Amino acid sequence: MSTENKIFVRAVACVNPFGGTAIKHHEVLAAGYAAPDLKIIIKKLYGQPLRQASHLVELGVIGALTLNQSLAKTPGESLPQATRLYSATGLGDVSKNMKLFEQVSPPRCGLAAPFDFINSSANTTAFYVAKILGLNSRNLTISRDEFSLEVALQTAISDLKNGACNYGLVGGFDETANAACPHFLQMAKDAGAIPGQGAGWLFLSNQDKEALGEVNLVKLISADSSMDTEAWSGAITDSLVNYIDSDRPICLLPGYNISQSECGAMTEKLRNSQVQDYIQYSGAYFTAAAYGISRQFVSKHGHDRRYLHIMKNEAGETMCVLFRVYQN
């Protein structure tokens, strides 16, 4: 097992706008409730509302504030000012975009409302997170459709492993409930999931102090039309060889575009691993992986557990995230 260049998870947060348990979240999504006004939660966490911030900004900020609060529970722990911020969003502030098009198009042909315009900038959430948490280091907003979170995570891990920074805050957030995005809706339908919204954040470090776990690998497996399911699952498990050290099973977290047969092939390769279909309770949104991954660190475990998150995109590429949650 490779032990060098480990990247540790120091704090996490996963939020959905409805609060409550995963089961409750699924119930409210299924019942079609509109997402609640998040300003009350912001006020509770931050002490004041974010004036003119959009729902998406609030969603991202609530996740980051929740993480910061959980970190502060450990004496002496806080987010260092030099923490690099890597935020991921697949659709950005899609509801604001719609509103803006209607403001400037016929019959209105008016001016874009200033705050709608500001909120439509994909990096506005990252700005507010940095401002509220006092971070002034590198600040990136990255997008790659359903791989957005994974690419942000990969970028952070590269920086940490190469010593470009010691701390990275990685988050994914999206809202899709009002988005009539055909590609996304099809993807959610294929996953048998209800469109939702939420955020997940991970505070990473190359130092193991007070770590909750570690991220071992973020890897892209290229699309290869000649690969059948067996070869595909073999290619994934081959890439994990250096990171698996025992007979302990790995819990599989399937993201989007993973078929039943692919899921079956992977569980077989991973010694009959458990499968956790997290999208069923997170709700479907482009960066739901952020929620699915961070949630595993919140759950109580009597022993160390390893997880493999896998996701495919429409081009047939696969993105894998292997991580370990320490006994807590």
Place this chain on the structure above:
Amino acid sequence: MTQTCITGTGIVSCFGVGADVIASELSKGHSNEKQLSAFKLQDSEYYLVNEIDRSDLDQGYAGEIQLFINVIKQALEQANVKLPLTDCGLIIGTSGFMFAAESEFRLHEHSGNKTAAAGYDGLIINPVVNYFGIGGPVFSVHTACASSANAIILAHEMIARGETRRVIVVGAEGLSAVALSGFQSLMLLDKKGCRPFDNDRSGLQIGEAYGAIIIEAKNNNTENESRALTILGGENLCDTHHVTSASPDGIMMQQVIQQALKTADIKPADINFIKAHGTGSPDNDTAEAAALNSVFGQAMPPITVLKRYFGHTLGACGVVETIGLFACLQAGFLPATAGFKNSDPALKISPLTKSIEATSGYFLSNYFGFGGNYAALVMHYRHETP
């Protein structure tokens, strides 16, 4: 850190297709702005813009994909890189593809189909990836007007760390009614065109352009080593003063410049010239001037600004201005700052009013965006007499 170099460029701008025409126009000091014609907007007198000639392009997403393919083809040809690009990444720097979604929205507005507006990056990027057979990492950076500058920094770092052999960085920005009227709502447009660092400056002038650069390790092969533009490093920091305006004292701009110089292992005194961001907005230019004065003091190198020539191409300006600047340097000159006439005594800087001869040396490029997103790049240009 390993140095990287730019081995190919491609551009479609208000000057047309390719970089050669840019050098020719900028050598004469020609800026190419005109009144907005692409669509109708309230307060039309404010919309002095730099438009791409889209007469041969499709509308909607299809037209944006054509522009992507056009600029990447130019860059690959110049870099002499053959398809498929299995060992190549693609990083796109844009403020967001809302301009493309808006174009698609206009295409369908009579049919009432609003789904087009819920576009995502892959609608444009995936066809491009498939067309060129790009097998490396692919993603977009959305950090407002610093987007493609940050994309250059990330590409440079990925190559220097050995994560991929080469990266195509595309800066992409189209004109949009939302962006134009959004800046107008914020009272950030100058109806007389942008006047960077000028005493009478009063705002931005928006432009559209697509640019592509190929970045490779400097020791990739002997041919690349002969390339004239080397990337030494860059940095990105966040100014949390305000979501749309910079700290007036320029402190974070100063820090990002200093960090970029440190990353590149270059001292301020080694900088041959500066390509400033210079949007022409009163606040941004004030902060940038303060930052430059703090870093360079009395030994201020020559400063040029390209915003009047191309318009502010927002997320694309990192790539577009790198290509424009490189074209001018290769043609033997550092361009004058179009739009600048009268010094602002409060700024204590005066950009070039006449072009000067290009010489080999290090230079600094600044890019500052909304959300306090600041990037600075340090490069080296080696002049070869044609």
